Amino acid sequence: MKILIVEDEPKTGEYLRQGLSEAGFVIELVQNGNDGLHRALQNEYDLVILDVMLPGLNGWEVLQSIRKHGLEMPVLFLTARDQVDDRVKGLEMGADDYLVKPFSFAELLARVRTILRRGRGGIDAKTLSVADLELDLLRRRATRGGRRIDLTAKEFGLLELLMRRHGEVLPRSLIASQVWDMNFDSDTNVVEVAMRRLRSKMDDEFDQKLIHTVRGMGYVLEEKNT
Numbered sequence: 001m002k003i004l005i006v007e008d009e010p011k012t013g014e015y016l017r018q019g020l021s022e023a024g025f026v027i028e029l030v031q032n033g034n035d036g037l038h039r040a041l042q043n044e045y046d047l048v049i050l051d052v053m054l055p056g057l058n059g060w061e062v063l064q065s066i067r068k069h070g071l072e073m074p075v076l077f078l079t080a081r082d083q084v085d086d087r088v089k090g091l092e093m094g095a096d097d098y099l100v101k102p103f104s105f106a107e108l109l110a111r112v113r114t115i116l117r118r119g120r121g122g123i124d125a126k127t128l129s130v131a132d133l134e135l136d137l138l139r140r141r142a143t144r145g146g147r148r149i150d151l152t153a154k155e156f157g158l159l160e161l162l163m164r165r166h167g168e169v170l171p172r173s174l175i176a177s178q179v180w181d182m183n184f185d186s187d188t189n190v191v192e193v194a195m196r197r198l199r200s201k202m203d204d205e206f207d208q209k210l211i212h213t214v215r216g217m218g219y220v221l222e223e224k225n226t
């Protein structure tokens with residue numbers, strides 16, 4: 001899952017980037033409102049974390065412009081403690097949540113996961129399931145046929161993407177950009193290696209395979225009735 005952070009304070013930005021990367025997210029960080037808006041309009045993000053006080057366009061203006069362009073991506077606002085009115089204003093303008101600075105990383109991560117679980121349909125899904133495969137988004141656990149599968153953060157991210165878009169053939173380049181933040185076809189070998197590992201963990205011991213290679217196109221997770 002891909003997150004755009006717009007934060008002008010270098011320390012806070014780095015702190016967020018590092019923590020969220022370790023939690024398995026793909027992070028893009030920019031330092032001002034104009035760059036933030038530009039990125040948001042050019043790319044697909046699962047979430048935008050938006051500071052209010054920014055050089056160039058401020059957080060509100062960025063949010064307003066994102067919504068004006070018809071983009072529904074969730075936005076989490078970061079506001080200073082002495083700007084209580086900001087929260088109300090932010091929520092009225094279409095932010096999904098806000099967090100008052102200073103905040104603990106644990107709190108931020110909890111908010112981020114809640115927003116992402118809600119997804120675009122606004123439904124707060126706690127688990128994803130396809131056939132006998134289940135992904136517990138709250139506890140970050142995967143099980144198949146009730147049996148626990150141990151996954152790394154990247155494998156979890158990869159499986160989550162496949163499950164959220166199950167039945168859809170996902171090109172390697174899309175997977176690379178959503179899970180690894182890589183945009184070049186030459187890097188897709190990383191995707192193949194990770195996919196092989198993921199498949200051996202979740203498909204090897206089962207008769208019914210869920211992840212399929214579509215030659216020349218990419219991968220799809222689906223329950224095939226053959």
Ligand code: CA
Nearest residue numbers: 008051053054
């Ligand atoms: Ca700021």
